[in-house]
Amino acid sequence: NAGVTQTPKFQVLKTGQSMTLQCAQDMNHNSMYWYRQDPGMGLRLIYYSASEGTTDKGEVPNGYNVSRLNKREFSLRLESAAPSQTSVYFCASMGKLSSWGEQYFGPGTRLTVT
Amino acid sequence: GIQVEQSPPDLILQEGANSTLRCNFSDSVNNLQWFHQNPWGQLINLFYIPSGTKQNGRLSATTVATERYSLLYISSSQTTDSGVYFCAVEGRGSEKLVFGKGMKLTVNP
Numbered sequence: 001n002a003g004v005t006q007t008p009k010f011q012v013l014k015t016g017q018s019m020t021l022q023c024a025q026d027m028n029h030n031s032m033y034w035y036r037q038d039p040g041m042g043l044r045l046i047y048y049s050a051s052e053g054t055t056d057k058g059e060v061p062n063g064y065n066v067s068r069l070n071k072r073e074f075s076l077r078l079e080s081a082a083p084s085q086t087s088v089y090f091c092a093s094m095g096k097l098s099s100w101g102e103q104y105f106g107p108g109t110r111l112t113v114t
Numbered sequence: 115g116i117q118v119e120q121s122p123p124d125l126i127l128q129e130g131a132n133s134t135l136r137c138n139f140s141d142s143v144n145n146l147q148w149f150h151q152n153p154w155g156q157l158i159n160l161f162y163i164p165s166g167t168k169q170n171g172r173l174s175a176t177t178v179a180t181e182r183y184s185l186l187y188i189s190s191s192q193t194t195d196s197g198v199y200f201c202a203v204e205g206r207g208s209e210k211l212v213f214g215k216g217m218k219l220t221v222n223p
Binding site for chain 2: 031033035040041042043044045048050056058088090092102103104105107108
């Protein structure tokens with residue numbers, strides 16, 4: 001049982017490049033989330049998916065797109081990276097049945113955009 | 115939307131001391147969780163506690179939903195307790211957690 005996994009762990013991009021961050025969970029959770037963490041800002045929600053087939057915007061969605069590929073996987077795409085997207089990105093999942101209401105996080109992806 | 119405030123923002127302790135972290139929230143909640151982010155960046159779920167009291171070893175948490183606050187108690191602190199503690203809440207009718215800005219705890223040996 002790996003919990004929530006994310007790839008890659010580190011990434012450096014040039015302005016304008018694109019990339020996709022991958023996230024997968026093996027806890028059979030319905031809900032999945034993407035956050036970014038910046039110094040002094042706590043965690044801010046980018047997008048979330050309450051169930052397979054649905055996605056919704058969070059607090060800071062501009063510049064990002066997401067795909068809920070299936071129940072296990074939720075990816076985050078940066079189409080044209082900007083220096084303001086330099087951050088640490090966390091994926092999380094949450095169950096509503098087993099481990100009801102508890103949110104579990106992946107190890108994070110440290111992204112630098114130059 | 116719902117607001118979450120944590121206090122104090124920073125705390126420095128000597129090993130063995132006790133501490134209380136506070137989380138205030140602005141509206142009724144379905145869900146409240148406490149997380150610990152260790153110095154390596156990993157976020158660990160400590161408690162799911164929308165109301166009542168729970169204990170796990172040296173840590174315990176109490177949420178008084180009617181007064182819109184939650185407390186996290188750390189007793190006999192250890193250096194491994196260092197890191198940032200986050201409170202997060204899910205408002206009624208919402209499907210997402212809103213995080214406070216966190217409280218940085220440093221426990222010195």
